[in-house]
Amino acid sequence: MSDLELRARERDAADPLAAVRARFVLDEAVYLDGNSLGALPAAVPGRMEDVVRRQWGSLRIRSWDESGWWTAPERIGDRIAPLVGAAPGQIVVGDSTSVNVFKALVAAVRLARGTAGAEGGRDEIVVDATTFPTDGYIAGSAARMTGCTLRPVAPAEVPDALGDRTAAVLLNHVDYRTGRLHDLPGLTAAVHAAGAVAVWDLCHSAGALPVGLDEHGVDLAVGCTYKYLNGGPGSPAYLYVRRELQDRFDSPLPGWNSHAEPFGMRADYEPAAGAPRGRVGTPDILSMLALEAALEVWDGVSVDAVRAKSLALTDFFLECVAAYAPEGAVESLTPAAHAERGSQVALRCPDAGEVMKRLIASGVVGDYRPPDVLRFGFTPLYVGFADAERAARILADTLS
Amino acid sequence: MSDLELRARERDAADPLAAVRARFVLDEAVYLDGNSLGALPAAVPGRMEDVVRRQWGSLRIRSWDESGWWTAPERIGDRIAPLVGAAPGQIVVGDSTSVNVFKALVAAVRLARGTAGAEGGRDEIVVDATTFPTDGYIAGSAARMTGCTLRPVAPAEVPDALGDRTAAVLLNHVDYRTGRLHDLPGLTAAVHAAGAVAVWDLCHSAGALPVGLDEHGVDLAVGCTYKYLNGGPGSPAYLYVRRELQDRFDSPLPGWNSHAEPFGMRADYEPAAGAPRGRVGTPDILSMLALEAALEVWDGVSVDAVRAKSLALTDFFLECVAAYAPEGAVESLTPAAHAERGSQVALRCPDAGEVMKRLIASGVVGDYRPPDVLRFGFTPLYVGFADAERAARILADTLS
Structure with missing residues (x-):
């Protein structure tokens, strides 16, 4: 297990929001498209019925x-x-x-x-x-x-x-x-x-x-x-x-x-x-x-806690991308300064549309915005640090 | 069984749209508010799930x-x-x-x-x-x-x-x-x-x-x-x-x-x-x-058939109201001429709001529009002639 994988595990274990993930219906994919369509909360199907x-x-x-x-x-x-x-x-x-x-x-x-x-x-x-x-x-x-x-x-x-x-x-x-x-x-x-x-x-x-x-x-x-x-x-x-x-x-x-x-x-x-x-x-x-x-x-979730985790997640994802991806393969459009960063990471790369298709096929779901942007949204309620590490690793494989 | 009840049975038996009623979720109430909120089609819950x-x-x-x-x-x-x-x-x-x-x-x-x-x-x-x-x-x-x-x-x-x-x-x-x-x-x-x-x-x-x-x-x-x-x-x-x-x-x-x-x-x-x-x-x-x-x-329902049944239903309801209701208790605002009639019957009466509350409590669901109008909507896909007769009978009881 790599150092980044280990650190991801430790951070997930210490994450005060980790239990909130169980309030959603999720599967083995790393879902980083919650900035387009959030995942299904588990309470919804019964309520709709x-x-x-x-x-x-x-x-x-x-x-x-x-x-x-x-x-x-x-x-x-x-x-x-x-x-x-x-x-x-x-x-x-x-x-x-x-x-x-x-x-x-x-x-x-x-x-x-x-x-x-x-x-x-x-x-x-x-x-x-x-x-x-x-x-x-x-x-x-x-x-x-x-x-x-x-x-x-x-x-x-x-x-x-x-x-x-x-x-x-x-x-x-x-x-x-x-x-x-x-x-x-x-x-x-x-x-x-x-x-x-x-x-x-x-x-x-x-x-x-x-x-x-x-x-x-x-x-x-x-x-x-x-x-x-x-x-x-x-x-x-x-x-x-x-x-x-x-x-x-x-x-x-x-x-x-x-x-x-x-x-x-x-x-x-x-x-x-x-x-x-x-x-x-x-x-x-x-x-x-x-x-x-x-x-x-x-219920019981503070927006401040969400913000803290969001910044930690996007920082960690950017760190993993820097560690894993081939030099110069992607360029981050997302500001490094926390005061200027939302909860998504936007990476520019050639053939971004094709890259995103391959990523999705490999179980990492983000989206593509023309002309050359890969978007990865981090929803702190259900995305963890191991997800971020895995997404960066698979992205690096896809780019290689 | 009265003559109107008998005729209602005969007409329901001869109704080419009678089978469509089974495509809806209904109960024992006479639901004449489909001109406000249509009843639940049976296919919806499974689809929504x-x-x-x-x-x-x-x-x-x-x-x-x-x-x-x-x-x-x-x-x-x-x-x-x-x-x-x-x-x-x-x-x-x-x-x-x-x-x-x-x-x-x-x-x-x-x-x-x-x-x-x-x-x-x-x-x-x-x-x-x-x-x-x-x-x-x-x-x-x-x-x-x-x-x-x-x-x-x-x-x-x-x-x-x-x-x-x-x-x-x-x-x-x-x-x-x-x-x-x-x-x-x-x-x-x-x-x-x-x-x-x-x-x-x-x-x-x-x-x-x-x-x-x-x-x-x-x-x-x-x-x-x-x-x-x-x-x-x-x-x-x-x-x-x-x-x-x-x-x-x-x-x-x-x-x-x-x-x-x-x-x-x-x-x-x-x-x-x-x-x-x-x-x-x-x-x-x-x-x-x-x-x-x-x-x-x-599926398989023609609007012409719906229109024919709608006019027959509203005619029949008006006939039943005329037969059952106390003289002068209600006045129809709905045109008698078919060419000027939609699929609802509007009856004016004093205390219409109260009358409608009592009707609903008796299992006949229409609605009230101020200042003095009882509205009864007839959805030919799920309302039958026996429903119309029963609604008129209960209305007459309520007015007496």
């Missing part, structure tokens, strides 16, 4: 009240809240991330303009130029429909791009491709100093590291729940609206679920108070209640 | 390809297509009805304006004044964001309200409260004669009666799948874009799933061809695949 057979099949329409279907978006939002540093009553679950980006950005422009409206002069939406594409596409639509210009800016240059014309800024907490962690507190403060509204996309950070939405004064945030939150394929996204802004949150998608009196069936629209104002239509209950069951894996 | 345990739990990320997750929105759209009279390749499933109303209406305004843009003078959205509220709320937002005025008009008066300023018209095929069936072919022709774009909401007609989207030249349509399509609580809605309009369909929600090359991760947006252009974000796979399993109940 109950939801389908008893709640839908037997109680039917009564379940909207009796099984708590109607209030699920706020209730599950409150379950996510501590994972992203939010007090209760500020998050609703529902719709896709893309739809929530639209709600948040249009509402952000309206907040920035306030009573001045479009005449107030704030006519730019700044968006991370390296963003996952959907955020840019949706930001383009939000800009078009609010009379703004879309301005793509690299995150490091955002502070210099801000000014009197900036209405809203949409940023990613962690870059989907490189795994770079951006400076949420500093950038949020810069956006506020310019009088603009800060919208954060937490898809690649929530569940992997502390976010601190309340603490850092973030205005609006969105995120998906199928990566580090393990909610299942296409599980609903969420929207955070800071409490002080809720009364002025003016949604471009004012569906009946966001009405103050949804069953009043009134022709006039009166928005609900609080987080439910971010709702739109009837929630997708099956996907949503699978997510609720999935969130039980967090 | 496979989706959760094998597709998600075992195949994990591979299922996006290997289990057909990625193409589910179009594939399931094509499964719905024959039920609403659409050729394949024009429907995608995903998002809520409210979100799809937004996509359809904004796109409709853009289609109506064409290259003339907002300067072309078309600046009104006409909406059914008696609509289910969410359509009106969302139409208000679509109007606000496209520089239009929202004009609520009773469906019968729509032809007179149309003109050079009309951009888009949003109508309900069947009224959610009264069950009135509107004249889709005639109103669509009137909208087209005015040079405007017709958007139909099929929530209360799809799966209950022939719609004929292609035949009648409907431009855009939306609908939910949890009523007569039995897709489960909050199952995803769908969007129909007529083939000839697809190349000009300009979505206000251009998420990455609607991109021509979604995995190219390109910064510039290029819309996909065909129905996928109506997609937005990652589809909610659990809810979506439950719907796919639910649609199997339609």
Whole structure:
């Protein structure tokens, strides 16, 4: 047994989160794609059977009240809240991330303009130029429909791009491709100093590291729940609206679920108070209640412990790759500094698509992002140090 | 046994759809709320278990390809297509009805304006004044964001309200409260004669009666799948874009799933061809695949047969109510003429909310819509004539 293998064993034995792995359904593969689709939490199949057979099949329409279907978006939002540093009553679950980006950005422009409206002069939406594409596409639509210009800016240059014309800024907490962690507190403060509204996309950070939405004064945030939150394929996204802004949150998608009196069936629209104002239509209950069951894996788990293990895992994986892989075969895009690293390692190499296919065939599941990136996501709840060592070893074999 | 009970037995014995009832999970209650939440199709629980345990739990990320997750929105759209009279390749499933109303209406305004843009003078959205509220709320937002005025008009008066300023018209095929069936072919022709774009909401007609989207030249349509399509609580809605309009369909929600090359991760947006252009974000796979399993109940079932039974059932129920209920205790809001009737019966009575509670306690499940309406939905796939007779008898007892 090599030194790295031995050290992996020791660290797994000392890992305070090691027992959490049993809360998931896993097999012999090393699953490093939890940053795309989290593994199945063991509580989900039984819960789904109950939801389908008893709640839908037997109680039917009564379940909207009796099984708590109607209030699920706020209730599950409150379950996510501590994972992203939010007090209760500020998050609703529902719709896709893309739809929530639209709600948040249009509402952000309206907040920035306030009573001045479009005449107030704030006519730019700044968006991370390296963003996952959907955020840019949706930001383009939000800009078009609010009379703004879309301005793509690299995150490091955002502070210099801000000014009197900036209405809203949409940023990613962690870059989907490189795994770079951006400076949420500093950038949020810069956006506020310019009088603009800060919208954060937490898809690649929530569940992997502390976010601190309340603490850092973030205005609006969105995120998906199928990566580090393990909610299942296409599980609903969420929207955070800071409490002080809720009364002025003016949604471009004012569906009946966001009405103050949804069953009043009134022709006039009166928005609900609080987080439910971010709702739109009837929630997708099956996907949503699978997510609720999935969130039980967090019982007794602290995000700080997850962060500590995440950094230790990615450090160790990079060390193993450096030790095993042929010199110069891969180049890490992931920042070495902890303060700039999310919970994934991105490695550049030629033929990355082919390399990933071979890796998957050898039982190491990551994914490929064009043009030349191998992504390895480390979910501290179910990935261990021996997994990291094995993945690096098999990667090195594949590259040789 | 009364004459009506005898006739109910005879009609059930002669019902060509009687055997379809076995494709659902039902109990001794008379379930007349399928126009709110359809009953559980028997194929769903097993399918969901496979989706959760094998597709998600075992195949994990591979299922996006290997289990057909990625193409589910179009594939399931094509499964719905024959039920609403659409050729394949024009429907995608995903998002809520409210979100799809937004996509359809904004796109409709853009289609109506064409290259003339907002300067072309078309600046009104006409909406059914008696609509289910969410359509009106969302139409208000679509109007606000496209520089239009929202004009609520009773469906019968729509032809007179149309003109050079009309951009888009949003109508309900069947009224959610009264069950009135509107004249889709005639109103669509009137909208087209005015040079405007017709958007139909099929929530209360799809799966209950022939719609004929292609035949009648409907431009855009939306609908939910949890009523007569039995897709489960909050199952995803769908969007129909007529083939000839697809190349000009300009979505206000251009998420990455609607991109021509979604995995190219390109910064510039290029819309996909065909129905996928109506997609937005990652589809909610659990809810979506439950719907796919639910649609199997339609194998070998013709919508014409469903319509024939639906009219016979609602006729028979009204006859039984007239025979059993105290004189003047209820008043039917449902049109007597078949050409104006959907698949529900709406009865007005004092204290309707209380009456419905007592009915439900007696095993007859309908629902209540304010201020004074009892709604009874008849899903011909699983409701029989003896159910209708029993419901009327228990209603009469409750009213006495």
